[in-house]
Amino acid sequence: xxxxxxxxxxxxxxxxxxxRLLRFPDVPGLRxxxxxxxxxxxxxxxxxxxxxxxxxxxxxxxxxxxxxxSRNARQVTMVESDLRAVRALQDNARALDAGAxxxxxxxxxxxxxxxxxxxxxxxxxxxxxxxxxxxxxRCVRERMAPGAFLYVExxxxxxxxxxxxxxxxARAGDVHFQLLQSAAESMAK
Numbered sequence: 001x002x003x004x005x006x007x008x009x010x011x012x013x014x015x016x017x018x019x020r021l022l023r024f025p026d027v028p029g030l031r032x033x034x035x036x037x038x039x040x041x042x043x044x045x046x047x048x049x050x051x052x053x054x055x056x057x058x059x060x061x062x063x064x065x066x067x068x069x070s071r072n073a074r075q076v077t078m079v080e081s082d083l084r085a086v087r088a089l090q091d092n093a094r095a096l097d098a099g100a101x102x103x104x105x106x107x108x109x110x111x112x113x114x115x116x117x118x119x120x121x122x123x124x125x126x127x128x129x130x131x132x133x134x135x136x137x138r139c140v141r142e143r144m145a146p147g148a149f150l151y152v153e154x155x156x157x158x159x160x161x162x163x164x165x166x167x168x169x170a171r172a173g174d175v176h177f178q179l180l181q182s183a184a185e186s187m188a189k
Contacts, residue, residue, distance in 0.1 A: 010063050013039050014047060015070030022092045024061035025084040029127030032061040033153060036172045041151055042067055044168045044179050045121060049073040052120035055143065057108040057136070062089045062101075064123040064151070069100050073121075078103045079111045112139035120145050125153040137161055141182060150180040 009021045010032040024030060033041075041064075050072040056065030059078035069076045078101060080086050086105040093101040104111060108126065122140055126133070133152075140150060141163070149167065152158060154176050158169070161180065169178035 010061050011035070012063075012066055012070050014042055014067065015072070017066065017070040017096055020070075020096065022061055022063060022066060022088075024088045027060070027082050027085050030060040030082070030085060032063040033125060033177075034172060034175060037153070037170075037175050037177055038063060038067050040170055040172070041177065041179065042071065045149065047071055049121065053077075053117065053145070054121045054123070055079070055117075055119040056123045057111070057140070058124070058126040059089055059103070060085055060125070062092055064125060065101065066092065066096065066098065068121065068123075069096075069098050073100055076101045077117070077119075079106060079108050081105065081107050109135060109139060112136070112143060115143060117143065118145040118148075119143050120148050121151070122148065123151045125151070137164070144182060148181070151177065152180060153177040 008024050012018055012020050013035050048071055049068055052073050053075040054068040054073045056076060056078045059065055059080040062078055065076045065078045078089055080089060086103055089103045124136060155174050157176050158178055163183050164180040165183050167179040167181050
């Protein structure tokens, strides 16, 4: 475990805010995606997310969402239900002067059922033991813009998800992650 993790800090690995530290509280199940995983995912997505709208469900530390904002995403909506984590996300957004970041305190499924926005990139990295992944995948499909990518992370090998095609997948230590596209989108290409 890195020294940054021990002190409830994680660093942004690329973009405008490269090497800036994000602070986050001790919240059960909150574990930032490791540096190596984030580097790989943003290599897959491209280092410049200019014009893209991103959704960071189960934002936690905000590592994925702030990485997207650091790479010029037009909008980053961070959804988090824990009040302590929400306050830390808001504090980090203020410290970075992250005008593109919008923090929402609500349950992820509730957000997906009520939101009407379309997103180009969705990060789905829930606390491993808590999420109803099938329900989340059903709801998130309706929030995806044409050609959008869905990032999914788990502590175990990820199964094939019906209706989704794997764009890329990898493993780093105990973290299994993949970038998906709707099967309908993949077939249209």
